[in-house]
Amino acid sequence: MGTLVEEIFSYKLGRAVEQGETVVVNVDRVMSHDTTTPLAIQAFRKLTRQDGGRVFDAKRSHIVFDHIIPAATIAAATLHRDIRTFAQEQDITILQEGICHQVMPERGYVIPGDIIVGADSHTCTYGALGAFGTGMGSTDIGVAYATGRAWFRIPQTINVRLEGRLAPGVYTKDVTFEVVRHLGVDGANYRAIEYTGGLVEQISVSERFTLCNMAIEMGGKAGLVAPDATTREWLRGRTDREYPMLAPRNPGYERVVVIDASQLQPLIACPPDVNNVVPVEEVEHVKIDQVFLGTCTNGRLDDLEIAANILRGRTISPQTRMVVIPASREVYLEAMRLGYLEIFARAGASVGTPGCGPCIGRHFGVLAPGERALTTMNRNFTGRMGDPTSEIYLGSPATVAATALTGHITDPRYFL
Amino acid sequence: MARIWMLGDNVNTDVIIPGRYNVTTDRAQLARYCLCEVLPEFSQQVQVGDVVMTGHNFGCGSSREHAPAALQACGVQVIIARSFARIFYRNAVNIGLPVLICEEAVVASADGQEIEVDLASGVIRNTTTGQTFQSQALDPFVARIVAAGGIIEYIRQEGTLR
Numbered sequence: 001m002g003t004l005v006e007e008i009f010s011y012k013l014g015r016a017v018e019q020g021e022t023v024v025v026n027v028d029r030v031m032s033h034d035t036t037t038p039l040a041i042q043a044f045r046k047l048t049r050q051d052g053g054r055v056f057d058a059k060r061s062h063i064v065f066d067h068i069i070p071a072a073t074i075a076a077a078t079l080h081r082d083i084r085t086f087a088q089e090q091d092i093t094i095l096q097e098g099i100c101h102q103v104m105p106e107r108g109y110v111i112p113g114d115i116i117v118g119a120d121s122h123t124c125t126y127g128a129l130g131a132f133g134t135g136m137g138s139t140d141i142g143v144a145y146a147t148g149r150a151w152f153r154i155p156q157t158i159n160v161r162l163e164g165r166l167a168p169g170v171y172t173k174d175v176t177f178e179v180v181r182h183l184g185v186d187g188a189n190y191r192a193i194e195y196t197g198g199l200v201e202q203i204s205v206s207e208r209f210t211l212c213n214m215a216i217e218m219g220g221k222a223g224l225v226a227p228d229a230t231t232r233e234w235l236r237g238r239t240d241r242e243y244p245m246l247a248p249r250n251p252g253y254e255r256v257v258v259i260d261a262s263q264l265q266p267l268i269a270c271p272p273d274v275n276n277v278v279p280v281e282e283v284e285h286v287k288i289d290q291v292f293l294g295t296c297t298n299g300r301l302d303d304l305e306i307a308a309n310i311l312r313g314r315t316i317s318p319q320t321r322m323v324v325i326p327a328s329r330e331v332y333l334e335a336m337r338l339g340y341l342e343i344f345a346r347a348g349a350s351v352g353t354p355g356c357g358p359c360i361g362r363h364f365g366v367l368a369p370g371e372r373a374l375t376t377m378n379r380n381f382t383g384r385m386g387d388p389t390s391e392i393y394l395g396s397p398a399t400v401a402a403t404a405l406t407g408h409i410t411d412p413r414y415f416l
Numbered sequence: 417m418a419r420i421w422m423l424g425d426n427v428n429t430d431v432i433i434p435g436r437y438n439v440t441t442d443r444a445q446l447a448r449y450c451l452c453e454v455l456p457e458f459s460q461q462v463q464v465g466d467v468v469m470t471g472h473n474f475g476c477g478s479s480r481e482h483a484p485a486a487l488q489a490c491g492v493q494v495i496i497a498r499s500f501a502r503i504f505y506r507n508a509v510n511i512g513l514p515v516l517i518c519e520e521a522v523v524a525s526a527d528g529q530e531i532e533v534d535l536a537s538g539v540i541r542n543t544t545t546g547q548t549f550q551s552q553a554l555d556p557f558v559a560r561i562v563a564a565g566g567i568i569e570y571i572r573q574e575g576t577l578r
């Protein structure tokens with residue numbers, strides 16, 4: 001009995017758990033990426049010095065190179081080299097085919113009922129498949145690599161019920177902004193968010209990833225959707241493991257927030273906080289130096305398709321520049337086969353290697369002092385993409401594509 | 417005597433240590449760039465034992481442990497906040513950087529004042545104003561990790577994570 005989170009932990013522990021309880025559990029998988037693995041290795045080494053130092057299970061330990069791939073600097077190349085040495089010693093296969101939060105589910109490493117810890121705050125994305133995924137720091141992850149265990153405080157849960165159908169030009173990204181606007185940047189701190197309602201039932205797994213990905217933007221420990229037929233369909237061919245179709249049963253939610261999504265228009269999250277959300281028309285004059293389509297929030301095939309449909313046969317404004325980074329190799333190859341990459345290239349965009357791209361300002365489209373970007377990312381912290389004075393606006397893939405055509409923030413409905 | 421370094425609300429991990437500078441595990445490097453964009457003088461002037469005070473949701477954003485590690489490398493003794501973002505709080509506890517929640521102390525203190533903190537009891541004394549505050553008690557499990565000096569030491573003592 002309980003919230004989906006309580007159901008998952010009760011299932012794993014074989015006894016009923018309750019909110020507020022601190023538990024230690026065996027996790028299903030542990031993940032870290034090229035930026036966070038080195039510190040995790042340090043913690044792992046400190047802990048395992050005495051006993052030969054093997055990870056708890058090499059097949060369930062995942063290291064993903066995505067943040068600076070291919071290496072952009074000597075420092076990054078050196079980090080990669082050191083991590084490779086560790087991975088070889090531990091028989092861990094390094095994944096180098098896209099963003100961790102895209103690659104883990106694609107490879108079938110995330111199934112309903114799993115508990116997964118990752119050294120990246122957007123590990124909450126996995127909740128879209130009915131798993132409990134949460135981000136932790138490198139020491140927790142080093143401990144999890146060594147012991148296969150982690151401690152958790154069973155969180156209270158906010159139920160966000162999304163109802164209604166989306167108007168044309170409005171996407172799940174806009175709904176996500178509305179949720180962040182409503183709850184605030186720490187509105188879900190220490191809590192989980194469980195998404196339910198008619199809209200959640202209608203949307204694809206890809207869109208559920210977008211929704212759950214940004215739970216952390218409200219401080220959320222996890223964002224979840226209970227598995228359903230859509231989940232099953234998405235997982236077919238990706239895993240042959242059995243999984244439980246867990247669902248909330250008589251959940252004791254801390255609060256319930258109901259949002260009628262049919263009333264929404266395209267939204268923009270303005271710098272420097274993600275809850276700084278306004279209708280696109282309020283900022284349409286803002287000139288944009290670079291647009292960026294990609295990331296674990298919106299770098300999937302349907303995101304690329306939405307943008308490609310707007311850019312087909314057109315060229316981007318000479319006042320701006322565009323970067324497109326598919327979230328994974330699978331997305332890249334599919335987008336290539338369907339002609340989207342050609343549309344982007346002909347429109348004048350730079351299309352890059354699957355990975356995080358310029359999301360954290362390390363390479364592939366960093367910003368100059370005072371420049372402004374409009375991106376499909378999840379964070380708009382000042383300076384994240386380059387110079388400390390550069391600014392980031394967030395929007396849907398459609399708004400980003402429309403803006404690429406004009407050079408200033410543009411309502412995508414003009415181009416539909 | 418320790419100095420208070422006062423910061424605002426929602427200080428994110430990109431502010432504490434920008435993503436551009438965390439391509440390293442070298443603590444001296446992390447210390448050098450700690451808070452470099454909002455308080456460029458911080459890393460030069462901070463003294464071992466100083467205290468960072470801050471508003472709500474301190475350490476929000478990415479899970480990078482480089483953020484508490486950078487503050488620790490600067491010699492910060494304790495961070496006192498109105499509230500912490502979850503991952504930052506957990507990371508700080510795990511690496512043995514003390515973190516206290518005390519709304520009243522933050523509201524009643526100012527940058528540059530002098531402070532004394534008794535970590536064991538959670539009693540905070542602002543020696544500039546003479547006011548004393550009691551911070552929130554820790555979760556019992558967290559208190560055990562803090563008492564051990566971090567999670568690695570805790571597991572060493574216990575033999576396993578339990």
Ligand code: SF4
Nearest residue numbers: 099295296356359360
């Ligand atoms: S795409 Fe951006 S938000 Fe997602 S994992 Fe990479 S750096 Fe983090």
